[in-house]
Amino acid sequence: MKLFAQRRRLVALVGALFASLFIGGCQQVGTLPPATDQAIQITDLYNVVFTIAAVVFVLVEGLIIWSVIRYRRKSTDRSLPAQTHGNFLLEIVWTLIPLITVVGIFVASIGVLNSVDARDASTAEVKVEVVGYQWQWKFAYPDAGIEVFGTAAQEPQLVVPLGKVIQVSMSSQDVNHGFYIPEFLFQRDAVPGQVNVFQFTPNKLGTFHGQCSAFCGLLHHAMRFSVKVVSPAEYDTWLTDNAPKPAGFIKLRVGI
């Protein structure tokens, strides 16, 4: 009996630990606040997946914990328990339910994917070029003739207008890099030898931190940048301020 009491205490202790870990974990179970139209859709999809995942987790983990507690061998258990080898119907049911669930999530995700990955060049209102190199980024506005180079001392800033469709054409000069902005809930690799194109529509003013997400060697962690979303009027001012002077010399400014 003493052993049983000890065991119960152990179970309670482990249970309490997990409960506290789980509650601690719940501080950040959602995504960061989304800052583009695309990110809002991704957040919604994430929330659907998370809800289903949480239900499945609680159900299955609950079944495990229940079996472990309820079906411990008691000192009165002399004869064998019923030797159940299976149940065809039950097994069909628990194959079909997960199958239907995942197909459902897949269907929901494809709609979001088509919208997030839409890159109809005719809708693009601002076109920028992003080039990754060891270990920084170049942001270029070919239509305005502006180029911004990041350095180790000064991380580059991509300035974009609120509510416009921004089209990014991305490549790499050397190794793979990853263009990742957490609050856009988005990343795309910069791969040498290919140009990756994607669009986003910022819907929140502010400065958003970004950094390289594809391991690219020594100073991978230092490939930070930011995206500054400004009003269209401010954006126009920024363009004129930074446009190349007719004299042919290019004035580089990072940010505003």
Place this chain on the structure above:
Amino acid sequence: MATTAIRPAVRQRTSLYEWLTTTDHKKIGILYTISSFVFLSVGGLLALGVRTELAQPGLQFFSEATYNQLFTMHASVMIFWVIIPFLAGLGNYIVPLQIGAADMAFPRINALSFWMIPFSGLVVMSGFFLGGAADAGWTAYPPLSSIKYSPGPGMNLWIVALILIGTSSILGAVNFLVTIFRMRAPGMTLFRMPIMVWTIIVTSVLVLMGTPVLTSALMMLFIDRNFGGSFFDPATGGSAILWQNIFWFYSHPAVYIMVLPGMGAISEIIPVFSRKPLFGYKAFVFATAGIGALGFSVWAHHMFTTGSVFLPFFSIMTFFIAVPTGVKMFNWIATMWRGQITFKTPMLFAVGFLSMFLIGGINGVFSAPVPVDYAIHATYWVVAHIHYVLFGGSFLSIMAGFYYWFPKMSGKMLDEGLGKLHFVLVMIGLNLTFLPMHMLGLLGMPRRIADYSPTAGWNDLNLAATIGGFIVGISLLVLFWNIYITMRNGKDAGNDPWEGNTLEWATSSPPPAWNFDRLPAITSERPLFDARHGRAGKDHA
């Protein structure tokens, strides 16, 4: 049960020479286990190096150059020199016993397979003393892994060592398949084989189909680096993405190579400690084969963000592969349902596996819907996922199997108290390490960074993960201490300490060189259960 003559426990002293030259599958299995523990210590120290550096923002202990070697070598060692050989070693010891064979089909090739492991391990580690180990990540994506961007000797050593360890796996897989298909005892039909044996079959097929593909990719990379080839160099007509396709064609199935035999071990342990047969034996076999088959059609889900993937196909296949894994989870729970469960250490680890692998399965499904993957790919979310699968899954199942079969291997019972302490510490440590990583991923922390901004809001979570990592390290010391004192003066195990179901428990502990003096009748997948209780249950459906 009078199936085995009880022989006096004669402690024969085996000389070092005998261990070095042995072709006995049991000794080789033990060698695999020892080698895996040695590399586990190395890989664990590398991990603690990573966690120590990340405990706080700023570079306090290592330079970026060293840090990049630490995480590259941590992953490489843990995958190729710990988990895969550990499972191969358990299989080596257990499979011939479970099918009632005297040894593996090709004992000398078996010895060769083993000795390539420590040798290749030395090759890959030697980089640390020859000017820098491999530092391009365990995925070694070109162009970063090319001679231009990784000029050091570490990368070449890594390629050679991986080709060697791959060859060891391929030889082992052939050996397992021939052994299982040709050397089963009379009465041991395919559907009476223990699930462990089934999982080794599927794993071996995955190795045979996948590993040669990795080997060819490694050779192409070696040619690119050393002889001016241009398979992966976009500047001269090659393709950087090609490597990713070939690499993941092997390395995704490799995840199943690393988890299926563990599932096999779990499927031996849960029925024994629940006193019930495995629920849905045949469904389990088909689910295992299904995972193996689907495993080759999901590789590009590692590449959703490259812009070069046919997304819907790889997305739906990734969703599908969650289904057979879910089926297995229900089978295990149904096995415990209305059973009579005793919580010896192997069963604790088995239940730990269920509850942790569940998390690793669920947080993996988040990467199947492509837009969600865009948000979490290459962040710490993925680090959390892979560790719930490989640590919470593979490693806990290995530990379950180790505690379960240690009495058979050594003839001694590991201390239960220390075993439970190990279990509690490892469960606390692993959750404290890997649970916060989900949140770090959502907060935008990319993987493989040596340093992070102190204002990013990642400090506390990183510190928690580091503390957890050291708890895991301490738990391992408890295990080593347990092994040490048990080998010195552990209790005798007897032939069958757990009331096992399968043939390995029908012989002495440890078994004689020829394995069996005589075999019980094999009329179901639980010959020893039948011998003990008569045919209490019917054959599985």
